[in-house]
């Protein structure tokens with residue numbers, strides 16, 4: 001790795017350490033979040049099963065005997081309401097197509113610490129982009145692409161002077177860190193928009209409707 005690439009890598013890692021996930025939400029926020037998720041759900045019993053999993057998220061097993069080290073899984077999220085109430089069910093699938101039950105959250109147990117973690121780190125895509133950035137930094141250091149996430153192999157990249165493998169990986173990490181920053185900020189924007197909308201409704205929307213109604217009579 002060239003000196004300037006080393007410096008760029010250090011800077012990217014420094015940036016990444018600074019980005020923190022959303023703090024774990026309090027009870028009130030969890031309740032609100034849950035209500036919003038089920039806001040447009042049908043009345044009564046229903047069962048919505050995700051037909052397809054989302055994007056692949058890489059993870060490192062760290063297993064001494066594992067020659068690949070990196071694996072990837074994707075999530076599918078099922079929503080529903082049964083006799084016991086509303087639920088969210090998380091399923092994961094690996095690259096071989098093996099589906100596994102991951103977790104289930106229920107409206108009668110919103111204090112579930114796993115749910116708070118899910119809201120702050122998984123629902124915001126924080127974990128996803130962090131894992132991707134970690135992966136590309138590892139690829140830059142090891143000169144490998146165990147998940148074959150690039151169309152070309154590292155060797156193929158190096159044959160072309162404009163497509164240096166390390167630069168390619170650092171570009172990938174930089175892009176994911178950009179998304180990582182957005183995943184943290186997203187909630188702040190959502191909160192702001194919600195507050196603005198509330199004030200608008202309270203002081204503008206309703207009086208206008210009321211005035212029009214009066215005018216029509």
Ligand SMILES: [Zn+2]
Nearest residue numbers: 061063066069
């Ligand atoms: Zn492994």
